[in-house]
Amino acid sequence: MADGVVVVGAGVNGLTTALLLAESGVPTRILARETPRDTTSAVAGALWGPSFQQPFDKTLAWTARSLQDFQDLANDPMTGVRITDVLSVGDALPTGELPPQVALIPGLRQATSDELPDGYAAGSWGRMPVVDMPTYLDYLQHRLAESGVAIEQQDITDLTRTGAATVVNATGLGARELAEDDTVRPGFGQHVILTNPGLDHSFMELSRDAEWTSFMAHPTRIVCGGVRVPDRYDRTPDDAVTARIVARARRIEPRLHDATVVEAVAGLRPERPAVRVEVEHRQGTRIVHNYGHGPTGVSLSWGCAREAAALAVGGR
Template identity: 55%
Template structure:
């Protein structure tokens, strides 16, 4: 990279890699994003994808990252070309599901809500008469909903407009990236398991069914710790329906029985989906880790900034983590940088 600007290689072109690349490029860095798959072929492409509260470790940091991302998505929602909109939402669950996510047994007492839930715009209890059969607790809200095909295209264009480059370049080792730039940003997602030998990384299989949109605008999300749940995310031309989580599964082959269960559950909640055409079934592996890692460490003569392990919250955490990663890169470029984690 022949440039007088500070140079960085970002490894990975999913939502975390592109967002981090944008933050660096717009701060004046010469950025190359190296990726084994183009953005439209990454796991991010098959996400739902909705901003929502995050309760994973490290809790204080994920709260701050979630809040920062919300501010960014609010701004982006003013421009339809980004694929981001502030969508009406109905969030439902049994008492155990609501207690797990919102920390309350009584939805009518918002004072009890934890700070993560208090971030949710326009969060208010739903009347029991507004809830589908089988659900005891519900909330109305307004949440950033992201049409990932458009959004990844928007991020790619924003990156190149700021002078960054996206190169199809599979990375065999982070040392290879360190030979090209003094700062390496590791946004490899599940690939960090092999690149770093990080055995705490594990895949969590997910499957969505994509339907034509019969005119839906409000998203629906069930809160539960069960491995399968009901959710649908309406975008202008399609509705993404789910969901399922299978920890430890590497096989990305779609399961027809899962597809049928998703369709049955979603069509029970929203009858208009019964006449919607199935466009495709999509699958992906969420990059799960006990704690999100945004940290700096030496990499030979270079420095590596890690930004991975977001699990199912990659979109929600994307801007907060990207800004912190960019700040760590800037700090390291001005000093010999200590290890942080």
């Protein structure tokens, strides 16, 4: 496959990069240890929103590009992408002049006092893409299949031994070993899935604490969060965390008392000081890295994938 590209990893960034390559006519293969439904991407909330990760200029552009793509995808109900009202509150809300990342939010307006839950002094509304990740990952796979690309399940231990001259490394936390990058660290996250009792808006507490309140409304389910435990590799959901997540969500939105708890799910966010999208030459292989997105993998996915795909075919 000398003229093709191998994408390693089947999370949202790997699938999106592979899709862009395949639909532009580049022979593409996907090799992955996990199926998309088994990745951390599958258990994300998932909300498009501002990214404050380095490199700031690039993440700003990637987030803006992704917003355009998700707005287009929201026109098709089969994608799992919807544009919904999102209420953001908390002590990490920006004050004064809006940062450019926040200014990207469509329909941004200050929340009135009667729109705020008890205990919050300020908040804002925006019209933001919310993504039902299992449905969305299935949609990406369907488009890939239409381009003749299937996911080949195998455990890759060396990016230079895939049989391709150009490889896209979209392995998330796996890049710690595959890219020999010890700045990549796991951030354990957990969500609780509830049935949807009729909510059509979402809620996000912007907090610097290890636990916070959020719920993302999808047509048939509510994804409630959240928690971050650094350097934890065990993906087993914690029953005590589940109870706290549900209690916080029901305090904010009383209608969730009528919702049934379906399951708790957990994943490991691939955290890194800066998102990495760049080319590395190693043992005769061009490796295009696309990892380190932390909690904003969905928000950055289309922008990063477009740059990674361009690098993969650019010959640099």
